[in-house]
Amino acid sequence: MKNIIRYIDLKNVSPEVFSTMWEVDFIIDIQVPTIFQYTSDRVLCHLWEPPRVYTNISSLLLSKELLDVYMMRCYAPVDIFLRDPNDNTAYVSNFGYYIETPDVTNWIILHPDNNIHRKMDSISHSILQDIFKEKNIKTKHVKNDLFLRDPVDKKLKKFVGSLYRPAKNNHSYSDMALTWKFDVDVANRVRKVADDENIKLKKFEVDDIGERAVGLSEIYPTLNREEIELEFVNRVSNFFDLTVKKDTLLKNEEEKLFNRGKIRLEDKEWQYKGIDDNFGDSSYE
Numbered sequence: 001m002k003n004i005i006r007y008i009d010l011k012n013v014s015p016e017v018f019s020t021m022w023e024v025d026f027i028i029d030i031q032v033p034t035i036f037q038y039t040s041d042r043v044l045c046h047l048w049e050p051p052r053v054y055t056n057i058s059s060l061l062l063s064k065e066l067l068d069v070y071m072m073r074c075y076a077p078v079d080i081f082l083r084d085p086n087d088n089t090a091y092v093s094n095f096g097y098y099i100e101t102p103d104v105t106n107w108i109i110l111h112p113d114n115n116i117h118r119k120m121d122s123i124s125h126s127i128l129q130d131i132f133k134e135k136n137i138k139t140k141h142v143k144n145d146l147f148l149r150d151p152v153d154k155k156l157k158k159f160v161g162s163l164y165r166p167a168k169n170n171h172s173y174s175d176m177a178l179t180w181k182f183d184v185d186v187a188n189r190v191r192k193v194a195d196d197e198n199i200k201l202k203k204f205e206v207d208d209i210g211e212r213a214v215g216l217s218e219i220y221p222t223l224n225r226e227e228i229e230l231e232f233v234n235r236v237s238n239f240f241d242l243t244v245k246k247d248t249l250l251k252n253e254e255e256k257l258f259n260r261g262k263i264r265l266e267d268k269e270w271q272y273k274g275i276d277d278n279f280g281d282s283s284y285e
Contacts (some may be wrong), residue, residue, distance in 0.1 A: 017258055121163075
């Protein structure tokens with residue numbers, strides 16, 4: 001019999017849980033291959049910055065123009081940021097950001113082989129591309145993103161993003177976000193406030209982000225979201241010769257994730273400036 005992979009569909013999660021999923025392996029003790037699937041339960045913008053930069057983004061997080069958007073700084077527990085091409089010791093200082101809604105599906109995959117995180121990322125992209133190809137949808141893989149061509153304006157537009165890293169407990173970690181509907185209005189408003197406050201956001205050099213990003217179902221409205229998401233989970237599992245076992249978090253695991261996220265969201269030194277002194281390895285406390 002094949003070994004199993006836990007498939008945990010958290011469905012729509014609160015900002016407290018959402019904010020801590022990128023460090024999930026540091027919060028709960030994951031011993032077996034696991035796939036998490038989740039969406040935000042509201043319109044949310046999360047931002048992340050290279051380590052030890054400490055940009056004050058309080059004016060963006062507290063902007064009156066963005067009161068309808070839950071704004072947060074997220075923690076990335078690894079050096080995932082681009083280097084300055086003119087100085088290999090320096091980071092590109094722009095913020096990364098992502099607009100999340102219930103129409104964006106996120107996956108996190110954890111595997112007990114500590115040397116395959118890059119491979120996991122590549123395989124995840126390939127599997128999605130194969131699924132779309134079977135539906136006559138052509139996509140382009142560029143670095144950690146997938147693009148498709150808008151049939152109206154003929155421009156390539158991003159609809160998938162990913163990250164990968166080594167994980168706690170000698171595991172490998174990869175995550176992926178698939179946007180079904182892109183909230184271009186929120187994204188443009190976040191970008192405008194950031195520009196007004198002289199906060200540099202990473203991403204495409206366009207005035208309207210709708211020129212470079214889109215939701216999959218906006219171009220292909222007849223796609224079955226549930227079918228595609230389940231197919232992705234099954235094919236990832238099959239690649240690693242694992243059998244999917246639907247599972248849930250234990251009550252104390254849910255509490256650990258929520259409590260960690262709540263503390264991060266309430267810590268102004270962290271949210272405003274990225275000062276992480278009050279955190280660190282939780283050691284599954």
